[in-house]
Amino acid sequence: MQKFWAAVAVTAAMVAAPAARSETLADALISAYRSSNLLDQNQAVLRAADEDAAIALAQLRPVITFATQASWTKTDNDSPIGNILTGVTPAYSESTDASASLTASFLIYAGGRSKMAIDVAKESVLSTREALVRVEQQVLLDAVSAYVNVRLQIEIVALRQSNVRLISQELQAAKDRFEVGEVTLTDVSLAEARRAAAQAGLAAAQGALEAARERYKAAIGHYPSNLASLPKLPVAARSEDAARAIAVRNHPVIKQAGHEVKISDIRVDIAKTAFLPTVSSSLTVTEDWLSGQGNTVAGIRFSDTIYQGGERSALFRKALAGKEASAAAQLQAVVDVSEAVGNAWSNVMVQQASIEAGGLQVTAAQKAFEGVREEATLGARTTLDVLNAEQELLDARATKLEAEASRYVGVYQLLSTMGQLTADQLNLGITTFDPDAYYNAVKKAPLTSTRGKKLDKILEKIGN
Template sequence: MLVLTWATPGRAADLAHELADLLRDHPQIRAESKGVDSSREGVNRTFSDYLPRVRVTGDIGPESVDNPTTRGRGPDPYRRLSSAGGISVTQNLFNGFATSSAMRSAELGVEIARLTLEGTQQQVLFEGIRAYLDVLRQQRLITLSRRNEQTIQRQLNLEDARVQRGSGIAVDVLQAKSRLQLARERRITFEGALADAVTRYTQVYGHAPDLAAMVDPQPPVAEIPPTLDAATDVALEENPSVSNAGSQTEAARERKRAVRSEYYPSLDLVGEANYEKDKDAVRGTRRDYSVLLKAEWDLFTGLSTRAGVAQATHDYLARKDREELVRRKVIEQVGLAWQALLTARDRLDLLDNAVNIATAVHDSRKKLREAGKETVINVLDAENEIFNAEINYTAAAYDERSAVYQLLLSMGRLTATRLDLPAPSDG
């Protein structure tokens, strides 16, 4: 029976520690995190519309006035150093709920940015897991290839020894050499695939893998529900794509509400205090104070508000349709991931048995060959069958691991908490 050891992570290069550092260091995650910070500042900026506006003005300088009034006082123009200052405080009382709508839109912007960050984190985690598993897969295939080469090389040596003793035939040696050549070609192919896997790993993690320290991860299978329906319900509740689509629909509704505010008047409470000295050819000091309720109402805007409301309504309805599409896509992803996991597990059981059968056949043919009752080509073919069965089993084993993480991603459960990731290492 072929056994692949799925060791518990225990070194700094294990998957959990790599993923913890990935969440901290990946540039796409850092960019989305800054987007969340930006959205929060947008809320603070929008909240300022609830607060009063305080404006201070002032001017000072020489003033020269020549008009009938100043000429009546004498032939020379009025010249004097004038100064003026003022302060106004404006508090909006009503603007058709535009401020509250803008505030709600800003809060939804934070929620959308947060959900986008969460979705990006899960997608990057899956990309990191897939890159890690691919490196392990190719390493395992290279190990199998080298073992296959060694087995064929031993058979080649046996056949060559038989020829030297006069009990063998040269064609058997040539057949063994041919199979050895094929085994070497296959190993080189796997080594090239490992180089590609290392390149992808380096792109994701920002550093090359420590091949000697990598260990096979143990997926959190306890997070997978017992049925497809249960997994679908979890996805519709927890997948950030679904929540993000819902928040964007709500944001479209708020934009519609914001446009409707243009139908209403705007009311402001304005307090002003002004000071003037020797201003506009008037000698002396002037002070005035006022507290006013100001109203503005656009009674006709060329039907622009009506068109804006209609546009916002269509945008809102389009967002609802997109939300439904996202829900369907998520349901599809869960179904595909669920079936991929079931298929991988079924194949794993069958391929484990295939390895056992191929091994038994090879052992029997090898004994017959030693007794002179079997050809070398059949022994080599039996060895190749073991190798092919082991390759298929290895691929299925890693496919099963990947399918678990793919299902967790589609459900929205591929998070640091559910993966039980440690704190990032210093770096």
């Protein structure tokens, strides 16, 4: 428990005593980007998709296999009954054999299926890249939310502490007035009850601050120490329609859906090739190492399926259904993103109005509290009136702080719905993950034996 209160005290001191180096929101976003396990996971998924493109390309190349074999054979003709009947002397024989073969096979024609498989793999890479952008946006949005929430909870704790001090003063004033007979014991009890409630509210706020610190560590990678004030909000869009137009063009969900549509189109074409024949060639060279004899066999194979129980037609219809599903999913993605933009824009506008109204409410509540407290000293107001006025002022201040925090995060949420919340677009000034680096290194399906060191260097660079 002592460690808990110590952590709360240290965190609360962040707004009071300036340190040599404060952690800015940009610092937090950079840390979140670099330490995110989700980003590491999805970057690895993207590299796996890159390898699928290399695998598809490899299908267009000849397949060369090598085989060698050696054998030893012992023949035993020793049969007692047979030897007696035939008069043959028992015989033993041994033989050895060793050979090697080299076979090369190559697909000549399959209706363009292999080339279309490469196109599918490339579109899958682009689709996976958009999925990675979506994860990046969520990581950065979580970081913004965590940063703002810690600052909010620090301010709420300070507000609650001030409330406890103020009510303690009112309690002492009530006791003093009770001693001289100006108020009753009921007034003192009311003040005591309010102070207990204020202390409970302070404890809850301190607990919320500790929870915010844990969320900060999960989102950003370390506990907050000394957070700087929030920077000026970035410009999202001049209007809701402008924001929606940007989102439809740039949101990774919509772009990913577009790539999935292309994949479905290609898969329909691939399904058509199942009705076409296949032509392949092979060349096999065999050498008997003991006899020195060898042979070479070259061949070409033409094959086609005459009857398959309707499977090919079913697969073709399935591909058509998948194409329709992808097209509908793309349209729905536009609807969902457009709705998200509208909701985010509305939320920002609502919170802005709440801030403006909250400012007026705080000003009025402050004047009311000061007036009620002054009137109470003259006997025109009761202790309960003072306590109620203090509670209204506290609520007004807390509501305004929460609205300011919600509006701030809401702007970044709007950027996210527009597809604009990435490390590059926020100008964080760091080296970000390059999706082309690994793809360019493996897209031609290099042999590990000759390109392994280059791939290792790329992976090391990505890891850093």
